[in-house]
Amino acid sequence: xxxxxxxxxxxxxxxxxxxxxxxxxxxxxxxxxxxxxxxxxxxxxxxxxxxxxxxxxxxxxxxxxxxxxxxxxxxxxxxxxxxxxxxxxxxxxxxxxxxxxxxxxxxxxxxxxxxxxxxxxxxxxxxxxxxxxxxxxxxxxxxxxxxxxxxxxxxxxxxxxxxxxxxxxxxxxxxxxxxxxxxxxxxxxxxxxxxxxxxxxxxxxxxxxxxxxxxxxxxxxxxxxxxxxxxxxxxxxxxxxxxxxxxxxxxxxxxxxxxxxxxxxxxxxxxxxxxxxxxxxxxxxxxxxxxxxxxxxxxxxxxxxxxxxxxxxxxxxxxxxxxxxxxxxxxxxxxxxxxxxxxxxxxxxxxxxxxxxxxxxxxxxxxxxxxxxxxxxxxxxxxxxxxxxxxxxxxxxxxxxxxxxxxxxxxxxxx
Amino acid sequence: xxxxxxxxxxxxxxxxxxxxxxxxxxxxxxxxxxxxxxxxxxxxxxxxxxxxxxxxxxxxxxxxxxxxxxxxxxxxxxxxxxxxxxxxxxxxxxxxxxxxxxxxxxxxxxxxxxxxxxxxxxxxxxxxxxxxxxxxxxxxxxxxxxxxxxxxxxxxxxxxxxxxxxxxxxxxxxxxxxxxxxxxxxxxxxxxxxxxxxxxxxxxxxxxxxxxxxxxxxxxxxxxxxxxxxxxxxxxxxxxxxxxxxxxxxxxxxxxxxxxxxxxxxxxxxxxxxxxxxxxxxxxxxxxxxxxxxxxxxxxxxxxxxxxxxxxxxxxxxxxxx
Numbered sequence: 001x002x003x004x005x006x007x008x009x010x011x012x013x014x015x016x017x018x019x020x021x022x023x024x025x026x027x028x029x030x031x032x033x034x035x036x037x038x039x040x041x042x043x044x045x046x047x048x049x050x051x052x053x054x055x056x057x058x059x060x061x062x063x064x065x066x067x068x069x070x071x072x073x074x075x076x077x078x079x080x081x082x083x084x085x086x087x088x089x090x091x092x093x094x095x096x097x098x099x100x101x102x103x104x105x106x107x108x109x110x111x112x113x114x115x116x117x118x119x120x121x122x123x124x125x126x127x128x129x130x131x132x133x134x135x136x137x138x139x140x141x142x143x144x145x146x147x148x149x150x151x152x153x154x155x156x157x158x159x160x161x162x163x164x165x166x167x168x169x170x171x172x173x174x175x176x177x178x179x180x181x182x183x184x185x186x187x188x189x190x191x192x193x194x195x196x197x198x199x200x201x202x203x204x205x206x207x208x209x210x211x212x213x214x215x216x217x218x219x220x221x222x223x224x225x226x227x228x229x230x231x232x233x234x235x236x237x238x239x240x241x242x243x244x245x246x247x248x249x250x251x252x253x254x255x256x257x258x259x260x261x262x263x264x265x266x267x268x269x270x271x272x273x274x275x276x277x278x279x280x281x282x283x284x285x286x287x288x289x290x291x292x293x294x295x296x297x298x299x300x301x302x303x304x305x306x307x308x309x310x311x312x313x314x315x316x317x318x319x320x321x322x323x324x325x326x327x328x329x330x331x332x333x334x335x336x337x338x339x340x341x342x343x344x345x346x347x348x349x350x351x352x353x354x355x356x357x358x359x360x361x362x363x364x365x366x367x368x369x370x371x372x373x374x375x376x377x378x379x380x381x382x383x384x385x386x387x388x389x390x391x392x393x394x395x396x397x398x399x400x401x402x403x404x405x406x407x408x409x410x411x412x413x414x415x
Numbered sequence: 416x417x418x419x420x421x422x423x424x425x426x427x428x429x430x431x432x433x434x435x436x437x438x439x440x441x442x443x444x445x446x447x448x449x450x451x452x453x454x455x456x457x458x459x460x461x462x463x464x465x466x467x468x469x470x471x472x473x474x475x476x477x478x479x480x481x482x483x484x485x486x487x488x489x490x491x492x493x494x495x496x497x498x499x500x501x502x503x504x505x506x507x508x509x510x511x512x513x514x515x516x517x518x519x520x521x522x523x524x525x526x527x528x529x530x531x532x533x534x535x536x537x538x539x540x541x542x543x544x545x546x547x548x549x550x551x552x553x554x555x556x557x558x559x560x561x562x563x564x565x566x567x568x569x570x571x572x573x574x575x576x577x578x579x580x581x582x583x584x585x586x587x588x589x590x591x592x593x594x595x596x597x598x599x600x601x602x603x604x605x606x607x608x609x610x611x612x613x614x615x616x617x618x619x620x621x622x623x624x625x626x627x628x629x630x631x632x633x634x635x636x637x638x639x640x641x642x643x644x645x646x647x648x649x650x651x652x653x654x655x656x657x658x659x660x661x662x663x664x665x666x667x668x669x670x671x672x673x674x675x676x677x678x679x680x681x682x683x684x685x686x687x688x689x690x691x692x693x694x695x696x697x698x699x700x701x702x703x704x705x706x707x708x709x710x711x712x713x714x715x716x717x718x719x720x721x722x723x724x725x726x727x728x729x730x731x732x733x734x735x736x737x
Contacts, residue, residue: 098523100526100527160717160721161721166522166523167453167454167522167523167526168667168720170454170526171454171660171663171716172716172717172720175664175713175716176713176717178657178660178709178713179710179713179714182706182709182710183710185706186703186706186707189702190701190702315534318530381545381546386538386541386542388535388537388538389534389537389538389542391534392531392532392533392534392535392536392537394531395527395528395530395531396512396531396532396535399525399527399528399531400513400516400517400528403524
């Protein structure tokens with residue numbers, strides 16, 4: 001197949017699936033096949049310009065347009081974006097430096113609570129003066145601040161523990177995340193910092209600084225409808241920046257030092273790589289990504305509590321990185337997208353479908369065994385509730401059959 | 416101060432019971448680490464499996480109306496042995512399916528597979544119980560006999576439940592000590608822990624010894640699960656995570672790979688936790704209460720790993736390349 005044919009094929013595929021998703025807004029399958037167009041873009045060999053054009057039009061025009069018509073699509077896209085950003089952050093720590101961090105969610109939580117506490121009336125509980133919630137304009141300041149805070153906590157945790165051997169490090173980071181969660185759960189006394197298990201709300205959304213501009217050109221939409229699109233573009237930009245930073249780091253002196261440490265710490269150190277400093281840097285960079293995403297997550301959710309930051313989330317992100325391929329940027333993106341879609345669309349869709357069957361009360365006739373009324377399907381049998389099982393299976397199967405992941409990094413592929 | 420002294424015996428008792436449970440679970444971590452140098456992350460699920468087998472056996476006996484006909488000791492013996500055997504075999508199966516294919520590869524690969532197994536087992540148990548009993552929060556049926564108390568010195572009483580935990584644990588630990596140090600199989604385990612390659616040259620069937628280690632560790636975890644269930648009565652598929660993490664802490668505290676170390680570490684951690692739960696709010700004037708007992712346990716883990724990564728009972732672990 002020539003490159004031109006491929007280009008036409010791609011255009012046709014994108015147009016067709018977009019139309020399908022537009023015509024059948026309820027269909028999970030239509031939207032899935034539309035999402036698959038991005039994957040196809042990555043794999044198919046077509047002129048670079050065509051690919052770029054198609055990719056940009058999907059991400060910047062078609063998906064937002066579909067999302068405008070069906071808010072659910074946009075919600076999924078935002079969730080995917082958040083997990084892609086987290087997976088890219090963890091990919092630096094696990095994939096590049098080779099440190100298994102089981103408490104990655106702690107940094108995400110720290111970022112989220114940073115904005116949640118000051119972007120809501122919560123901070124009034126311990127800082128007198130009634131200054132809070134801060135005006136939405138502070139959002140971007142806190143986004144920058146969270147990068148610094150995330151990096152700082154990463155370094156503070158890393159300093160004592162990075163000398164540990166791999167599996168000990170994993171358990172200590174896990175313990176750290178549990179400590180952070182216990183603190184979030186319990187620091188509502190003696191001073192009410194986090195409001196405990198009740199969580200914090202309402203958390204301010206980012207400022208709509210472009211609203212006057214929109215009104216100026218004559219577009220007047222209520223801000224409630226603007227926000228999902230706004231968050232979509234924010235996370236898109238954030239993921240873009242993270243990809244850029246990761247790519248630059250990967251091919252730099254630092255990135256090569258990281259990989260050297262991953263392959264053989266002793267040899268790297270003998271070659272003059274400052275092992276501890278480089279490990280700390282990796283920890284800090286990953287943590288700062290997670291923390292920045294946390295700020296966005298908090299303001300998108302409006303309400304957060306410690307339940308959003310369990311060990312489960314850490315493992316979910318880990319499963320994404322491993323599925324995609326440790327140390328591979330496209331892999332992390334693919335893994336995060338795949339697992340999120342699996343979780344939010346496929347499992348939920350399957351649950352809904354089973355529920356439908358249950359309510360229809362249809363009879364399932366099995367030859368020789370008699371019939372079984374589907375209304376008797378146990379109510380507990382809901383695939384959406386078994387995401388742990390799915391994550392677990394992904395981890396075991398990947399480790400046994402393809403430890404390098406679906407899209408391993410380039411050097412690995414050569415081997 | 417008076418209050419502090421008044422609750423002291425109770426705190427000690429709680430700590431000892433908890434300590435024995437942690438010790439039993441920690442042994443599973445430590446023995447597997449000894450032979451394979453790898454953290455069996457799914458051990459906490461083997462522990463929960465024991466608790467579930469126990470509750471199932473008791474519920475089945477109850478529905479058959481046999482719970483009151485037999486002597487409580489017979490019932491307990493039955494529950495404990497079934498729990499131990501099934502957990503032991505489950506641990507062996509786990510090793511066969513999720514770990515053996517990865518033997519010899521990088522350690523992190525096996526650890527990640529273990530985490531996957533842990534998650535899979537949690538939801539697997541949940542799915543099974545959901546389909547079987549339509550709920551996955553199960554309550555141990557109460558045995559009246561176990562709720563009795565025995566008077567000790569002064570006005571101090573000790574519940575039969577706690578005595579059951581203490582005596583069973585002591586008996587098992589003594590048995591384990593004999594097994595590991597005085598039998599041929601135990602010698603095989605020790606040989607593989609010291610050096611698998613040389614052991615294999617000396618005719619020790621290394622793979623079988625590893626499977627045996629998983630069986631023994633799993634059975635001890637299952638025993639801890641049954642005792643946990645009998646003592647605290649409520650179990651769910653996710654209740655193993657925190658005790659598992661703490662038992663691992665205990666194993667590290669005592670020196671991972673070291674069998675007496677796991678017992679000592681478990682006891683220290685149990686006592687520490689009981690003291691934190693009761694005295695933290697007294698010490699800090701109510702600012703920090705019992706809810707920080709988990710934080711204390713994890714801080715202990717972090718501190719030990721930083722200052723004495725070999726644990727209290729020192730060095731028995733081979734240093735090899737990570």
